[in-house]
Amino acid sequence: MTRLIPAALVLFLLPAxxxxxxxxxxxxxxxxxxxKIELAADGTSxxxxxxxxxxxxxIHVLVDDDLTLDKFKDHRIVIDDEVRVKYDVExxxxxxxxxxxxxxx
Amino acid sequence: MQNRAISTITALAGxxxxxxxxxxxxxxDASAPADTAALAQKVEDLEHDVERxxxxxxxxxxEVGGDYRFRVDSLRADVAGHADAMxxxxxxxxxxxxxxxxxxxxxxxxxxxxAAQMDKLFSYFPGAMAxxxxxxxxxxxxxxxxxxxxxxxxxxxxxxLQMTSLTSQQAAILGSLLTPEVFGGVxxxxxxxxxxxxxxxxxxxxxxxxxxxxxxxxxxxxxxxxYAVPRGDQKVKNNTLYTNRFAIDLKxxxxxxxTVHARLLMYKTFGSGDDQAVTGNYFADxxxxxxxxxxxxxxxxxxxxxxxYVTWSNIADLPVWFSVGRRPSTGGSPSHVRDNRxxxxxxxxxxxxxxxxxxxxxxxAAPDFDSLPGxxxxxxxxxxxxxxxxxxxDDNIEDTDMIGVALVPVDIAPLRIDFQWNRGMNIxxxxxxxxxxxxxxxxSVNLGDIDWFGVGVLSHFxxxxxxxxxxxxxxxxxxxxxxxxxxxxxxxxxxxFFAPENPEDKTGWAVYxxxxxxxxxxxxxxxAEWNHGSKNWITFAPAADDAWTAKLGTRGxxxxxxxxxxxxxxxxxxxxxxxxxRIGYQYYDFDYTGxxxxxxxxxxxxxxxxxxxxxxxxxEMAQNIYASFEVHF
Numbered sequence: 001m002t003r004l005i006p007a008a009l010v011l012f013l014l015p016a017x018x019x020x021x022x023x024x025x026x027x028x029x030x031x032x033x034x035x036k037i038e039l040a041a042d043g044t045s046x047x048x049x050x051x052x053x054x055x056x057x058x059i060h061v062l063v064d065d066d067l068t069l070d071k072f073k074d075h076r077i078v079i080d081d082e083v084r085v086k087y088d089v090e091x092x093x094x095x096x097x098x099x100x101x102x103x104x105x
Numbered sequence: 106m107q108n109r110a111i112s113t114i115t116a117l118a119g120x121x122x123x124x125x126x127x128x129x130x131x132x133x134d135a136s137a138p139a140d141t142a143a144l145a146q147k148v149e150d151l152e153h154d155v156e157r158x159x160x161x162x163x164x165x166x167x168e169v170g171g172d173y174r175f176r177v178d179s180l181r182a183d184v185a186g187h188a189d190a191m192x193x194x195x196x197x198x199x200x201x202x203x204x205x206x207x208x209x210x211x212x213x214x215x216x217x218x219x220a221a222q223m224d225k226l227f228s229y230f231p232g233a234m235a236x237x238x239x240x241x242x243x244x245x246x247x248x249x250x251x252x253x254x255x256x257x258x259x260x261x262x263x264x265x266l267q268m269t270s271l272t273s274q275q276a277a278i279l280g281s282l283l284t285p286e287v288f289g290g291v292x293x294x295x296x297x298x299x300x301x302x303x304x305x306x307x308x309x310x311x312x313x314x315x316x317x318x319x320x321x322x323x324x325x326x327x328x329x330x331x332y333a334v335p336r337g338d339q340k341v342k343n344n345t346l347y348t349n350r351f352a353i354d355l356k357x358x359x360x361x362x363x364t365v366h367a368r369l370l371m372y373k374t375f376g377s378g379d380d381q382a383v384t385g386n387y388f389a390d391x392x393x394x395x396x397x398x399x400x401x402x403x404x405x406x407x408x409x410x411x412x413x414y415v416t417w418s419n420i421a422d423l424p425v426w427f428s429v430g431r432r433p434s435t436g437g438s439p440s441h442v443r444d445n446r447x448x449x450x451x452x453x454x455x456x457x458x459x460x461x462x463x464x465x466x467x468x469x470a471a472p473d474f475d476s477l478p479g480x481x482x483x484x485x486x487x488x489x490x491x492x493x494x495x496x497x498x499d500d501n502i503e504d505t506d507m508i509g510v511a512l513v514p515v516d517i518a519p520l521r522i523d524f525q526w527n528r529g530m531n532i533x534x535x536x537x538x539x540x541x542x543x544x545x546x547x548x549s550v551n552l553g554d555i556d557w558f559g560v561g562v563l564s565h566f567x568x569x570x571x572x573x574x575x576x577x578x579x580x581x582x583x584x585x586x587x588x589x590x591x592x593x594x595x596x597x598x599x600x601x602f603f604a605p606e607n608p609e610d611k612t613g614w615a616v617y618x619x620x621x622x623x624x625x626x627x628x629x630x631x632x633a634e635w636n637h638g639s640k641n642w643i644t645f646a647p648a649a650d651d652a653w654t655a656k657l658g659t660r661g662x663x664x665x666x667x668x669x670x671x672x673x674x675x676x677x678x679x680x681x682x683x684x685x686x687r688i689g690y691q692y693y694d695f696d697y698t699g700x701x702x703x704x705x706x707x708x709x710x711x712x713x714x715x716x717x718x719x720x721x722x723x724x725e726m727a728q729n730i731y732a733s734f735e736v737h738f
Contacts, residue, residue, distance in 0.1 A: 031419055053361055067478065067517050070567060075680035076447075084424060086473065103471030103481055104364070104418035104426030105433060105452025 028094070029086045030059060031102060034079050037072055046072055048096070050085055061087050061096040068099045077101060170354040170679060176733035178346040178652045182387070182693075185723045186715040188333040190593060190602050191386070191543070193325075193718055196332040251302045254316055262311050269318040269326075272714045277604030279321040281594065327716040335715035339722075346382065346652065347375035348403045352411070362419050366433070368412035370400035379540070380404040386542045387722050388654035389702035390647035393538030393546070397461040397489065401435060401648035411435070411462060424473070428452070429466035432487060434459055435648045438521065439563050439574040442621050443632060443689075444650060445669050445735070447681060448521075451481045451513070455525050457578045457617050457636075457657050458559045460646035463487030463507065479516030485509045490533050490548055503531040503551050507645070521563040529555040529645060532597060534589035534704055543591075543720075552597035553584040553608070555643065555703065570623035572632075578615045580643045582703065584608035592720060595705035598641055602718040606706065613642030617657060628671030628685075637662050640696070643703045653693060653727045658701035662694045678738045686734055693727040 035058060036049040045064040052059055063069065071077040077099075086098035159165050257265075271279065292300055307313045322328065327335040355367040374382045380394045383403050394404045400411040414430025436444065437454035451469060454460070465487030474480045490505035509527035516523075532555055533548030561576035584597035586608055593602035600606045619634035638644075638660045649655035656663040667689030676682035697707035702721065710725045 031422070070518060074567065078680060082418075084419075084473075098473050100471075100479075102418050102426075103424055103451050103469060104416045105366075105414075105428055105450060105467070105469075 027086050027088055027097060029084070029098075030054070031082065031084050032059065034077065034081050034083055037077075037079065039069075039072060043069065043073070045069070048072075048099070050083060053082075059085075059094065061085060061094045061099070063096045063099055065096075065099075068096070166358045168354075168356040168679075170356075170681075170738055171352045172350075172354075172735060172737045173352075174348075174350040174733055174735040176348045176350070176731060178348070179344055179730040180346060180652060180727070181340070181342040181729075182653065182724045182727040184336075184339040184341060184387075185710050185713050185725045186335065186337045187713055187717050187719045187723055188325075188327065188335050188715065189386075189722070190718040190720045193333045196334070200332070250319060251299055251306065254306055254312060254319070255302050257312070257315075259311070262315055266311065266315050266318065269315065269322050271318055271321055272716060274601050274604060274714070274717050275321045275325050277601055277606075278325060278718075279317055281604050283317065325716060325718070333716050333718060337715060341387075343382070349373055349375065350403075351408075353408075362417060364416045364418065366412060366414055366416070366430075367410065368433075369408045370411035371406055371408045372400050372403045373406050374403045377403075378405050381540075383652065384541065385722075386720065387724055388700060389704070389721065390649075390655055390658070391653070392535075392543065392721075393541035395536035395538045395647075397463070397536070398648045399462060401460075401462065401650065424471045426469050426471075427467070428469070430464070432463045432465050432467070432485075434461055434463040434465070434485075434487065436460065436650070438523070439561065439576065439617075439619065440650070442563075442572050442574065442619060443634060443665070443667060445630070445683075445685060445687065446737075451483070451516070454485075454509075454511075455523060455559045455561055455576065455578075456646065456649070457561070457576045457615060458525055458527055458557045458644060458646070459507075459509075460644075460649040460655060460657075461487075461489070462648055463489065465507075477514045479521070480514055481516065482510070482512045485511065489529070490536065492548070502533070502548050505533050505548070505551070506530045518565050518567060521561075523559075523561045523563075525557070525559040525561075527557040527559075527645070529557075532703060534592055546591070549591050550587050550589050551585070552587060552589065552704070553582065555583065555597075555645075556581045557645070570625055571620070572623075573620040574618070576617040578617075578642075578644065580613045580615075580641070582611045582641070582643065584610070589704055592704045593718070597703055598643065599706050601706060601708070602720060611641040611706075613639045613660075615639065615642045615644065615657065628673040630669040630671075632667050632669075634665045635662065638700070640707050640709075644701070647701065651691070652729050652731070653691070653724075654701050656691065656693065659693055660695060660697035660700045660707055662696075664692045664694075666690055682736075682738045684734075684736045686732070688732040689730075691727075691729040691731070693724070695723075695725050695727070698723045 030050065030052050032050040032052045034048065035051045038047040040046060045062060046069060048061050048063050050059050050061060068077070077083065082102045084098065084100055084102050085096055087094040087096045292303070295303065306316050323331065325331060325333045327333050350370070350372040352371070353369045357365045359365065380402060384391050384393050386392065390398070391402065394402045400409045410431060412431050412433050414428055414432055416426055416428040418426045420427060433449065433452045434454045436446065437449055437456040437459065440456035440460070441448055451471065452467075465485060467483050467485045469481060469483030471481035485508070487507045488504060489507055492502045492504050495501045507527055507529045509525060512524040514522055531551040532553055534550050534552055535546040535548060537548070538546045558579040559576065561574065563572070563574040565572045582598045584599050588594045588596040588600060588605045594600060594605040595602065596605060596608055598611045599608055615636060615638040617634070617636040619632065621630055621632035623630045636657055636659065638658065640660060642658070642660055644655065644658040646655040646657050649657060656665070667687060669685050669687045671683060671685040674684060695710055697709055698713070698719065699705055699707045699721070708717075710723050713723055
């Protein structure tokens with residue numbers, strides 16, 4: 001048992017440490033609560049308002065990846081869900097590159 | 106009266122139209138800035154009030170959901186011929202009591218209340234008594250052919266050797282009874298003349314062998330006077346078993362980053378307030394209801410706490426979480442496909458390896474990794490049995506713990522891949538159960554450790570309505586040198602009843618395949634599943650939602666088909682509210698004994714003898730036709 005726990009920790013922490021390291025440069029990130037989801041009529045994008053947990057500021061992000069759009073469509077992500085978002089600022093638009101419910105259970 | 110009503114309606118219409126229509130331009134606009142300021146103030150006040158109400162409303166921090174299920178099961182099974190070990194022990198002790206042997210009776214009465222529990226084996230240490238004292242004394246003490254055997258001619262001895270040949274179990278039991286200690290005790294109880302005769306018999310190898318065979322046959326042979334009573338092939342059935350299951354799910358967010366989950370669960374049979382209708386001596390996971398299966402095997406109308414845990418997310422602004430409590434370690438992926446539930450997310454467990462209501466904790470991380478969408482990993486720990494205080498003057502039972510590491514490199518709708526390793530430590534022989542066919546049980550010994558490895562792939566193609574999965578599991582047992590007296594001296598996947606064997610690691614494997622097709626237009630889903638477990642396969646899934654036994658623990662094959670018909674009604678309470686009917690059919694084809702039981706070595710069912718002693722009746726085939734009506738809210 002005493003040898004197993006450190007071994008298990010190493011097994012768990014190694015990939016976690018490797019993969020949490022080195023976030024992409026020039027990318028903003030935030031954790032917040034989904035305030036509004038406006039799906040485009042053609043279903044290829046969505047304008048999502050997220051209430052930043054830290055600043056209470058409403059951030060508008062453009063989501064256009066199919067996996068996340070599918071989650072909006074079948075309600076796996078809905079208003080009041082807490083999400084972790086990464087986005088690139090492109091002119092006056094914030095283009096989401098990562099949009100997921102915060103992990104944890 | 107009518108005029109008054111008309112005038113009231115007219116007045117109301119006028120009032121409404123004055124509110125709906127834009128106000129007429131006023132002669133003097135000097136007061137406009139003041140009005141605008143007042144309106145702005147009103148809007149601000151309203152926003153403030155809305156915010157205040159939102160903060161005070163339950164809906165802003167508490168979600169309530171749940172489900173209800175009515176289900177009917179129609180159960181049938183074929184039991185292979187065997188001899189009930191409980192009946193064997195009972196016959197033996199009854200015979201000893203009837204002989205009024207004061208010493209034997211005293212020993213039994215000191216260790217338990219035999220008068221009150223004549224049909225119960227599992228109380229204190231009667232198992233040890235039976236194997237170490239009672240059985241040998243009954244076997245050798247009851248032997249009355251010493252003189253005849255001493256004078257038997259050689260050709261007759263040869264003939265009788267063939268006539269009384271032993272089964273493998275009988276030979277093994279005889280070997281375990283013929284220890285020097287036991288034999289010495291038997292000799293001490295004989296008269297000097299009988300001792301001399303017996304010694305002369307033991308000097309002749311053939312006669313010595315025949316003596317042993319006759320002793321074993323007298324005890325176990327199934328003939329007249331034998332304590333083992335052969336039971337031929339039998340059929341068991343329950344045409345209609347109705348059950349009610351009701352659950353309330355609560356999810357509270359009292360603080361940013363903190364979530365408290367609870368699931369309260371009631372599961373009972375129609376017309377019964379206990380588990381007697383669904384438990385028995387067929388499978389180890391359905392002998393009784395215990396901590397890990399509470400709420401998952403029908404028992405009572407009590408609303409028990411199936412889950413209660415708190416999760417701290419976004420620790421240090423990282424995608425890391427810590428969660429502790431009574432865990433969501435039941436109904437894991439991919440069992441949600443058959444059960445028509447939402448995927449369990451990153452709190453779940455692989456259902457092929459674990460389905461047990463654990464109290465434990467998890468530390469997890471879900472870093473963003475472009476090439477591995479949905480990646481997460483976690484380390485889990487659970488306590489399966491808490492042994493309480495250790496005492497210096499006692500042979501203490503250790504706590505039973507499980508530790509596991511999950512690695513899910515990809516978790517998106519079209520593809521989910523998972524790897525899992527678990528280790529169960531200090532595995533107990535029997536859980537704490539009350540009023541079972543074996544009486545009240547409790548862990549009496551730690552039998553060793555078990556390692557599990559698993560890998561699974563799950564694909565869901567939303568537009569096509571197709572879901573498919575494949576899972577593979579490996580179990581490796583590491584028995585120590587201890588055996589369970591209460592289980593007739595069997596160890597961790599080792600030994601037979603009254604016939605222990607040397608501990609050795611055993612490896613088992615299992616595969617689980619399934620698919621489902623959803624017809625969106627009609628809300629119909631059809632699915633099929635198959636799983637196979639090898640001879641030494643053992644899982645940790647007693648809380649699985651199967652009436653006979655956890656199908657994923659089967660040493661053999663299980664086939665299942667089902668149809669789900671959604672009522673396609675408009676959801677009211679949540680997006681995931683639904684009501685549906687489900688009908689299904691399960692067919693179990695058991696190759697080896699002891700599915701879902703880690704005590705004792707598996708035996709090929711087709712090779713069982715009618716005189717083979719078995720604690721659990723060896724079911725060789727089982728069927729279940731089931732139907733349910735379920736509402737998730």
